Amino acid sequence: MAELTAEGGHGAAPTGPEVPVEPTVTTARRDWPLYEVFVRGKRGLNHVHVGSLHAPDDEMAVHAARDLYTRRNEGVSIWVVRAAAITASSPDEKDPMFAPSGDKVYRHPTFYDIPDDVPHM
Amino acid sequence: MHQETVYDALDAAHGGEGQWAFGTGFDEPLAGVDTTVPAGIDPADLGAYCLMLGDDALVLAQRLTQWITDAPELEEEVAVGNIALDLLGQARLLLARAGSVGVLGRSRELATASIPDEDALAYFRDPDEFCSTGLVEAPNGDFGQTMVRLLVAATVRLAVLDRLRGSRDPVLAAIAAKGVPELAYSRDHAARWVLRLGDGTPESHRRAQVGVAAVWPLLADLFSPTDVEARLTTAGVAVDPAGVRDEVRSVLTRVLDQATLQVPAWPADEPPRGRIGQHGPERTELLATLQGLARQHPAATW
Secondary structure, three states: OOOOOOOOOOOOOOOOOOOOOOOOOOOOHHHOOEEEEEEEOOOOOOEEEEEEEEOOOHHHHHHHHHHHHOOOOOOOEEEEEEHHHOOOOOHHHHHHHHOOOOOOHHHOOOOOOOOOOOOOO | OOOOOHHHHHHHHOOOOOOHHHOOOOOOOOOOOOOOOOOOOOHHHHHHHHHHHHHHHHHHHHHHHOOOOOOOOHHHHHHHHHHHHHHHHHHHHHHHHHHHOOOOOOHHHOOOOOOOHHHHHHHOOOHHHOOOOHHHHOOOOOHHHHHHHHHHHHHHHHHHHHHHOOOOOHHHHHHHHHHHHHHHHHHHHHHHHHHHHHOOOHHHHHHHHHHHHHHHHHHOOOOOOOHHHHHHHHOOOOOOHHHHHHHHHHHHHHHHHHOOOOOOOOOOOOOOOHHHOOOOHHHHHHHHHHHHHHHHOOOOOO
């Protein structure tokens, strides 16, 4: 299986053997698992990926996320997930997965106006 | 309208110039607040009491700050820094309250007029004028000991500030109300670490137990009221520290039990020491670091 790496440098999903899935009793601190952090800024918005962190376990990951990513009132809700639990698309499949579909006009509903008071579209 | 991330939203709310990180609240700490002292309260006592609470927060903040660049993990460094900043915010308000009722000690002999009261009190009082307790002044020890001390200090302070929300001084009551959720978080953070270290590896358990042994004797003078606290408790302004002892003991015992740590014998009450200015070399050394820059460059800004 090809090793998956996220594009852009800071995203989810390196899944090589160097990323432990379970902490063990003798876990050294550099072996703390990587977590991806998602924060919801306001009610009604989606959770958005804001970054990643290392933590010894799930509870401490939420705690650390609160300190690292919401210390200036950015959020009302935090999700964390082990990076190793994320299945990512592979850069090798870039063309079939993400080829521009600008020529497929039927996929782009551009033929009507969105009213001004519809937010977040 | 379309905001990609929570940070974009914050930026938009602060003028859209990418300055939101610096955006909040460096005005006068008590700007717009009615600082009139209610009838029947001695302003000198009130100011002295605010210094006790403010100095505890200031000194503990300074201790926690010593972990910056040295914490076991980057994530933990930020957490400890946040807790220190929360405490510093409480200290700022409390020292400002002391200044607002004219309690400035000898700080004005050294501080120039342009320096606000709370900075004068923080930077230009000598160690014998501070009234922080030995609990917050003691050196950090290792990370385990730091978390045990933070657990104890946050538990005591939370119990006191929780009751102070009903203080007859409305300013003090408001400062306490702001501090309560912050301290609940600090206590929770410390408790999580004490649980994980106590119930972790044999080495982490051993070190946490050593930390408990080092911190426990510092409980001895925390629950004996000073004359100021006794008078203000009668006046409905302060909290009698003796009245929070049982709650503190119950919380600490519960956390240590669950962390599989042995709870040492509770030390016998002793008369106040730090609260009335008595201190060891630790306080002098810590304040020298805290105050050095401001004293050498009193007009410095950055």
